Amino acid sequence: MTKTSIRKSDSKPGADDVYDRIWSAIMERKLQPGTRLKEEDLCEVFQTSRGGIRKVLLRLAHHNLVNLVPNSGAYVAKVTVKEAREVFQARRLIETELVRELALNFCADKQRALTEHVELEEQAHHEGDLNRRIRLSGEFHLKIGELADKPVLTQFLREIISRTSLIIAQYQRASARHSEQTATHPCCEHSGLIEAFEQHDAARAVALMIEHLNHLEEQLDLTSGSHSAIDLQSIFS
Structure with missing residues (x-):
């Protein structure tokens, strides 16, 4: 690793910022399962103390x-x-409740927030920024929880979605990765959910969410997984 430190500004990042950046790298599948997170490397990358890094790793x-x-x-x-199968089972349980709640209490402001988010997903797709689109896709599900005003379930979902990114990085079929990179309408399932919300059709929203999560799970080969060495300096640059 080079001795060049990575800094967005002259100020050192706080613990929350370091946590969020590592969390985002996991969400975007830049950090593969099994990747070693060396304390000394992270200290250099984030220009912070070993004690601070240890607190983030504990979190x-x-x-x-x-x-x-x-x-x-x-x-x-x-x-x-x-665990992978249980994660998807948990997501079906939690997210069907969230979409049901949101469909019954949907309004113009919530529609605008979700539509703007899908537009960001589409922009990332058209720009070929797969990592950003992956992160935005997960955040769309979290936004549903926030708009449904279910903070406890949303917090549970945040952790589960992070683990979903680990699962996809570890088990996604090669054919699914290719499809993900070349799909013409990567956000159509999210747009379909918005349409169900607009119609206050809770039953359809639930059905679409189950179909969406099933589709994600079907892209996995839950028989094997692999990872390669990662340069932390390049990930957080």
């Missing part, structure tokens, strides 16, 4: 995104096949 471990291995270090968590 990530608390949210099941990082595994702390004694006498070895911190690693981006790997997810077992059983």
Whole structure:
């Protein structure tokens, strides 16, 4: 790793900023399951103390995104096949409740917020920015929870969506990755949900969300997974 430090400004990032940047890297699948997060490298990347990095890693471990291995270090968590299936089961339970609630209490302001978000997804797709679109896709689901005014469920969902990114990075079929990069309408399922919300059709919104999550799960090969070495300096530049 080079000695060049990565700084957006002259001020050093706080713990929340470091956490958010690592979380975003996981969401965007830049950090693959099994990637070692060396404390000294992270200290150099974020220009912060080892104590501060350790607090962030403990927080990530608390949210099941990082595994702390004694006498070895911190690693981006790997997810077992059983855990992967449970994550999607949990998402179906939580997100069907969220879309049902939002459909019954939808309004023009909420429609505008979701539509603007989908437009950002479409822009990322047209610009070929796959990582940004992946992150925005996950944030769309979180926005549904926020607009449904369900903060507790949304917080649970935030952790589960992060684990979904780990699962996809570990288990997504090669054919699905190619399809994801070349799909003409990557956000059509999100747009369909908005239409159901506009019609206050809770039953259709629930059905569409289940179909959407099933589609994501069907893109996985829950039999194997691999990862390659990652340069932390390049990820957070």
